[in-house]
Amino acid sequence: MSHVEDELSSQPECWTRAAEEAGRQGAALPAPGERVAIVGCGTSYFMAQAVAVLRESAGHGETDAFAASEFPPGRSYDRVVALTRSGTTTEVLELLGRLRGGTRTTAITSDPATPVMSAADDLVVLDFADERSVVQTRFATTALTLLRAHLGLHTAAVVADARTALASPLPEKLVDRTQFTFLGRGWTVGLANEAALKMREASLSWTEAYPAMEYRHGPISVTTEGTATWMLGEAPAGLAEQVRDTGGSWIAGTLDPLAELVRVQRLAVAVAARRGLDPDLPRHLTRSVILAS
DSSP: OOHHHHHHHTHHHHHHHHHHHHHHOGGGSOOTTOOEEEEESTHHHHHHHHHHHHHHHTTSOOEEEEEGGGOOTTOOOSEEEEEESSSOOHHHHHHHHHHTTTSEEEEEESOSSSTHHHHSSEEEEOGGGOOSSSSOSHHHHHHHHHHHHHTTOOOHHHHHHHHHHHHSOOOTTGGGOSEEEEEEOTTHHHHHHHHHHHHHHHHOOEEEEEEHHHHTTTGGGGOOTTEEEEEESOOOTTHHHHHHHTTOEEEOOOSOHHHHHHHHHHHHHHHHHHTTOOTTSOTTOOSSOOOOO
């Protein structure tokens, strides 16, 4: 078993621990009414997109998400939350350094022995969700679960759905598809972006991600019999039929969207195996992007 297979299989337990941890970390996490930005790179940025929509939709306050390298200078926030598995990513550390003394910052990380521990004002360490694989699975979803629980939006049903996602077979012949499209709405747009990234990283697949209603505005034109279109969350009326009319496969998300992401992680590993690839070591990638000065 690869590291990523082992790590993604442990997500139900990690999510349960993260939900418990949320109750102990309230002071380090955004308070209702705060104006907040959530930042990250790669997978962490896509988790930030999901959390930002969840928080604002829940009425906790204006919330933005940015890639750490694209944080807008001069914009004011009550708190900036940085998601960083490694705690060493250059763009995140540089941003925290610029904000030091002016904006309250929180870092959510998996490794307590990294520079981010002194770069942020407040810290949440999810060391039980750390990973050996370059490809992120459980840390990202565990950090999202922590913040989801902090917002009062996590339930035991989510964990149950994750167990179902791990136990149930993937759709028949899905690993043979040549192109994968992931769709989301609201907070699941970030999950769709992450699903596509997982397929690219682990299996070198041709993947795309869109807000569901935007798919009909052009991208559907490349859908063929070799395409699988996977909806994370509730689909807009009529879209499934439109995709099937192209000859492509439609996959409805029947579980909690975060559990659906677990199914996609499994698919990425399965496609990698079919293609003879090592999902732990994607080409041209490292666990952390550290830029030389």
